Amino acid sequence: xxxxxxxxxxxxxxxxxxxxxxxxxxxxxxxxxxxxxxxxxxxxxxxxxxxxxxxxxxxxxxxxxxxxxxxxxxxxxxxxxxxxxxxxxxxxxxxxxxxxxxxxxxxxxxxxxxxxxxxxxxxxxxxxxxxxxxxxxxxxxxxxxxxxxxxxxxxxxxxxxxxxxxxxxxxxxxxxxxxxxxxxxxxxxxxxxxxxxxxxxxxxxxxxxxxxxxxxxxxxxxxxxxxxxxxxxxxxxxxxxxxxxxxxxxxxxxxxxxxxxxxxxxxxxxxxxxxxxxxxxxxxxxxxxxxxxxxxxxxxxxxxxxxxxxxxxxxxxxxxxxxxxxxxxxxxxxxxxxxxxxxxxxxxxxxxxxxxxxxxxxxxxxxxxxxxxxxxxxxxxxxxxxxxxxxxxxxxxxxxxxxxxxxxxxxxxxxxxxxxxxxxxxxxxxxxxxxxxxxxxxxxxxxxxxxxxxxxxxxxxxxxxx
Numbered sequence: 001x002x003x004x005x006x007x008x009x010x011x012x013x014x015x016x017x018x019x020x021x022x023x024x025x026x027x028x029x030x031x032x033x034x035x036x037x038x039x040x041x042x043x044x045x046x047x048x049x050x051x052x053x054x055x056x057x058x059x060x061x062x063x064x065x066x067x068x069x070x071x072x073x074x075x076x077x078x079x080x081x082x083x084x085x086x087x088x089x090x091x092x093x094x095x096x097x098x099x100x101x102x103x104x105x106x107x108x109x110x111x112x113x114x115x116x117x118x119x120x121x122x123x124x125x126x127x128x129x130x131x132x133x134x135x136x137x138x139x140x141x142x143x144x145x146x147x148x149x150x151x152x153x154x155x156x157x158x159x160x161x162x163x164x165x166x167x168x169x170x171x172x173x174x175x176x177x178x179x180x181x182x183x184x185x186x187x188x189x190x191x192x193x194x195x196x197x198x199x200x201x202x203x204x205x206x207x208x209x210x211x212x213x214x215x216x217x218x219x220x221x222x223x224x225x226x227x228x229x230x231x232x233x234x235x236x237x238x239x240x241x242x243x244x245x246x247x248x249x250x251x252x253x254x255x256x257x258x259x260x261x262x263x264x265x266x267x268x269x270x271x272x273x274x275x276x277x278x279x280x281x282x283x284x285x286x287x288x289x290x291x292x293x294x295x296x297x298x299x300x301x302x303x304x305x306x307x308x309x310x311x312x313x314x315x316x317x318x319x320x321x322x323x324x325x326x327x328x329x330x331x332x333x334x335x336x337x338x339x340x341x342x343x344x345x346x347x348x349x350x351x352x353x354x355x356x357x358x359x360x361x362x363x364x365x366x367x368x369x370x371x372x373x374x375x376x377x378x379x380x381x382x383x384x385x386x387x388x389x390x391x392x393x394x395x396x397x398x399x400x401x402x403x404x405x406x407x408x409x410x411x412x413x414x415x416x417x418x419x420x421x422x423x424x425x426x427x428x429x430x431x432x433x434x435x436x437x438x439x440x441x442x443x444x445x446x447x448x449x450x451x452x453x454x455x456x457x458x459x460x461x462x463x464x465x466x
Contacts, residue, residue: 039329039340042316043216050284053220057227057241060270064244067268076263078247083260087250088243095174099181106186154189154298155179156289156361159228160307161196162276166252168368168417172306173249175366175415177242179304180229184238189296191230191288194245195281197223197312198274218332219315223277225284226270278311279344282351283334289359301361305409308368309377311344334358345381345407352408365409370417378414382406 064079078084159176161169176192183190197220229241248271251264264272285303293301314330330347331340335358339350352363367378372392379391382403395401399416406412 042332053223077266078251078262102182103185154301157192161194163273192228196274197277306366311348349408365412
């Protein structure tokens with residue numbers, strides 16, 4: 001006959017364990033009515049899948065060349081449009097002017113760093129001009145000044161090519177090209193990529209397989225991270241690559257400023273717009289940054305994300321044989337450390353913080369906005385203690401907002417994008433005016449815009465030259 005355990009010393013049987021095993025499941029305190037279950041676990045992205053969603057400039061150029069030869073462009077293909085090329089030859093001069101402004105500010109700060117940390121020491125050699133002071137002074141030796149060596153810098157940019165970017169894609173591409181020109185001028189290694197995710201690309205990949213994740217891996221089928229241009233290109237290739245990015249932006253833009261028409265229909269699917277896989281891209285950024293830093297022996301790498309919206313939600317490939325109940329919380333293995341969160345924004349923030357741990361890079365975010373609603377999307381979780389009307393008023397006045405250590409970024413900017421406050425605006429072109437006062441008003445508007453641009457340039461170079 002089975003003995004009963006003394007009171008206070010009850011044993012756990014298999015039955016009682018089963019009855020209470022739900023209490024052992026982790027539940028997130030973030031939501032009152034959370035679905036019970038273990039957090040969904042992901043092993044992250046494998047090296048193989050990262051390689052599958054990364055496309056080099058040379059691979060993409062071959063695909064674009066095929067597209068041009070396969071179809072009759074009728075002058076509307078952005079890759080070979082004469083009108084677009086003429087536009088580029090003029091517009092790139094404006095980008096160059098703004099790049100010069102960035103370069104001058106950067107060099108000034110770099111020189112200030114070197115001189116502020118200069119070491120002055122006696123050389124051990126007598127200074128003939130001071131020998132007459134030998135009775136009253138010990139300072140009769142020549143001195144040498146050794147300037148401190150500024151850190152070596154590098155910049156990696158990731159440009160959002162999601163569909164919602166179409167209204168501002170020209171301006172964002174202008175920023176990316178301008179920063180690249182600045183890097184070339186001051187000999188800073190750089191790489192620039194566009195990123196998006198589309199079902200269309202998955203279907204029409206013309207023989208290039210999309211990533212096929214295994215159970216537990218992040219879904220990345222349809223994701224593409226495409227090299228735009230880099231410092232390893234010679235001048236001819238860089239100019240060609242910069243023009244291609246410029247033309248792709250024109251084809252995607254809904255702008256009525258264009259005096260000519262180039263059609264997105266003639267773009268290869270590799271250049272198509274889609275959604276916003278910021279989480280997957282930030283994880284791929286780790287691979288890219290480590291290789292970039294190792295190749296160029298960089299001490300201070302700056303990773304820049306240029307986007308207009310929220311990261312996509314993520315999904316994890318499930319094992320069809322598993323019957324484990326999962327909650328809405330996701331745990332992702334990001335290079336040996338588990339990060340977790342509910343919803344794309346929280347997971348993205350955790351991924352950025354881990355990206356900094358892995359790479360040691362400065363993470364910079366550029367949220368592009370053209371009105372109060374799109375500003376508000378970028379402002380969420382930035383500064384809850386300030387009154388929003390005051391913040392938006394200040395942003396409209398100067399054309400940008402800047403914050404430190406928010407949303408996973410070291411430096412975060414919300415930039416105002418519109419016709420009167422373009423990042424590359426540097427030449428005063430008055431509109432048709434009837435009186436001298438009309439011209440004065442136009443110039444005041446331009447001067448205000450340029451002042452905002454200079455402030456933005458200062459903030460960017462502060463972060464890069466740190």
